[in-house]
């Protein structure tokens with residue numbers, strides 16, 4: 001899509017899955033990581049955002065439904081640092097509570113993508129032949145559909161309304177994104193399965209009759225975990241941005257869900273007179289996406305010996 | 309000849325004229341995150357017209373780095389020339405500013421690399437790459453340059469040269485690619501040709517053809533040829549003199565027939581004894597036990613001591629300089645004379 | 658080269674079939690009422706439902722119905738909205754503006770993206786390099802609709818340097834701001850890609866050969882290094898052009914650029930599902946087609962690919 005979300009070229013940069021990357025993940029990489037300023041900054045941001053998402057009550061005494069139309073669109077003041085939105089809700093409180101939906105979509109989508117992609121990739125790599133061909137071509141097809149366009153079609157085809165339960169709305173967005181995002185993980189897992197499968201020690205284990213599941217758990221998972229972590233972390237940032245974009249377009253999350261994308265979408269109409277409605281949730285969103293991308297970036301640099 | 313102090317050991321100049329190429333006490337180091345690797349530590353040699361000098365040594369001994377320093381194509385950073393001189397017909401190239409130095413590359417001194425596939429630019433036709441020499445250095449027109457390129461391809465015996473000039477490097481076989489490299493290197497009729505393991509990546513039969521081609525071209529054009537190699541067998545047929553490198557220094561230097569008959573350094577001796585095992589293609593000279601020293605931390609005394617069967621007490625403290633043992637033969641060993649005469653027993657351990 | 662083109666074309670057929678099938682299935686064949694949310698806020702008129710059921714053979718089994726649908730697509734019939742507008746004609750009207758906007762964006766990517774990438778790549782570790790790294794990371798993290806809204810607020814409304822919205826007059830000058838916004842994300846990628854690629858290629862053996870040939874520094878970098886380094890960059894920009902031709906839903910929506918993206922944006926707001934899905938189908942096809950072209954360009958730029 002023309003307003004694409006970040007995961008697009010991550011794949012090319014993900015470190016190849018090799019024995020060494022796995023080993024370094026444990027020791028050297030961690031050693032390298034904790035000295036990196038980008039890792040520290042993004043790590044701290046990550047912890048803050050996740051805490052906010054889990055226990056928003058810690059950060060504000062108000063609830064997102066504490067709104068009063070009489071305060072509509074009042075600017076920042078000592079009483080409300082971020083000001084009020086058009087419904088007279090506290091923008092700060094909404095920004096805090098908005099973290100949950102956004103991060104939830106990001107994380108759940110990443111989990112979904114990992115599940116679909118991981119299983120598909122393992123199956124394709126492990127069984128090879130026609131199974132591999134079918135899965136790989138299927139991956140090509142989904143990969144060919146731009147994330148936003150595809151999600152748009154899915155969501156437009158399943159419109160919701162204000163009565164739709166919150167969880168259903170969120171799952172819809174998650175599913176729409178996950179259905180389009182899995183090929184990337186599939187490709188990584190598939191190639192690492194292929195690599196592992198041809199390794200001598202695995203051939204030997206197979207000759208000795210080691211079972212498939214055991215082999216996959218023992219060899220494939222550790223082998224592909226490093227690039228997968230990188231892609232998934234950066235992916236979360238991308239999915240959060242994608243959710244916000246879809247909500248902004250009016251097909252993603254729907255009120256009464258509180259999310260950054262929705263807040264920014266609402267702010268659009270009042271940008272000229274009440275820019276605070278736009279700037280605060282927009283900053284929170286960007287900072288959050290930045291945190292995930294930076295985190296993934298830092299991990300990748302630490303894992304990829306080429307870049308040292 | 310008073311060479312002991314500096315380790316400089318120019319071979320006696322038979323003609324008395326200025327040598328073609330004169331390397332004097334060349335030093336190169338790589339400043340990396342892991343420390344400073346002293347890759348070349350005072351290498352000296354001379355090369356005359358029509359002469360072939362073979363440079364021999366294990367992997368990592370500094371053969372390529374020396375050649376790169378002569379050409380001025382070191383990766384810098386991390387590589388730096390920290391001392392010495394490289395004189396081409398008396399002119400010190402290291403003292404020249406960049407753009408004057410450039411004029412010598414390709415025109416006076418040329419180089420062939422080991423892996424022609426990666427050394428040729430993958431996205432330009434081979435004819436274009438050869439013709440580029442004429443277009444840039446001689447300002448020739450596209451058409452003339454291309455014709456010259458085809459002529460050169462014919463000279464290095466590439467069949468159907470005119471048709472193939474438009475092909476890309478990956479469309480050629482390994483041997484043909486190396487011929488293209490050679491054509492490019494000799495395009496401007498250089499005085500010195502440095503061939504860095506030109507045949508290591510090739511099949512045995514092709515190796516022989518390429519060596520033959522190099523030898524023929526050298527004779528026709530009376531070039532000075534520096535032949536870097538792992539392969540003692542190849543050297544015997546074509547080289548005039550041999551220089552054995554170890555740990556960034558020259559261990560022994562001698563006319564080719566002498567060194568085979570009577571090595572004057574334990575390292576050379578070890579290399580020669582390993583020949584039966586290395587006549588397998590591309591094999592490393594690994595028959596000597598142990599590993600070369602870590603270049604970031606070369607121990608005091610003789611660099612070869614940890615692997616030397618003849619090592620004595622003195623070898624631990626004092627580094628042997630390259631000295632003339634008998635006329636025309638140089639060795640960096642405290643017991644060069646004894647080794648030469650076969651008059652030394654391995655030390656008991 | 659001819660065989661390569663043929664091969665790529667053949668490979669594309671299953672992808673096109675698969676993609677259109679997925680979109681078709683999503684739109685018409687999923688359980689539930691396929692007409693929910695396709696005709697604006699009200700349910701679809703009965704006549705329209707009957708019409709569409711006949712036209713899309715919705716009563717036929719899925720594979721058969723799909724084949725007929727594919728036939729329609731091939732004939733250039735992309736559907737008709739409940740208001741009787743032809744999706745194809747609407748698209749045709751909006752396309753020139755989108756192409757123009759895409760070209761403006763590509764120009765930014767080439768000039769700023771490649772420029773910054775070259776500066777950074779030639780001086781790795783320098784101030785400029787770090788500046789490029791940090792600023793691209795920030796740009797990548799800010800979702801396009803945030804960048805768009807903020808730039809519109811400041812450059813458009815507050816300072817009035819550029820028109821805040823384009824409206825009917827899609828002149829080159831009016832497209833500068835939306836073009837830049839549209840380019841922002843890819844621009845950051847282009848800069849990073851150029852930098853990495855250049856830095857990698859500078860150490861390549863053939864570059865050393867070029868120096869050994871006695872070529873001037875200008876030629877070594879400008880021709881030998883650059884030509885190879887720009888292959889992935891050109892490929893990326895090409896693929897991005899395909900994405901941009903898909904219409905910039907968000908950007909065109911924000912700046913009210915009368916292009917394809919805006920058409921989709923408006924159709925979403927009016928819940929005109931037929932227009933959305935019809936248009937998106939076309940865009941996905943355009944995207945695939947441009948990607949094919951890019952592959953061909955890639956094969957032409959890098960002889961190793963196409964000369965087997």
Ligand SMILES: Nc1ncnc2c1ncn2[C@@H]1O[C@H](COP(=O)(O)OP(=O)(O)OP(=O)(O)O)[C@@H](O)[C@H]1O
Nearest residue numbers: 338345347366367368369370371372373374383386
């Ligand atoms: N670009 C570089 N960066 C860091 N160190 C380098 C670089 N190039 C060479 N070196 C160091 O210089 C030493 C000598 O390398 P050189 O390539 O000259 O060996 P060689 O004798 O040509 O070996 P081979 O037979 O494998 O080609 C190496 O051990 C290496 O540590």
Ligand code: SF4
Nearest residue numbers: 610613616623641642
């Ligand atoms: S100096 Fe000593 S250690 Fe070194 S080569 Fe000679 S005998 Fe061996």
Ligand SMILES: [Mg+2]
Nearest residue numbers: 371372373504
């Ligand atoms: Mg070498």
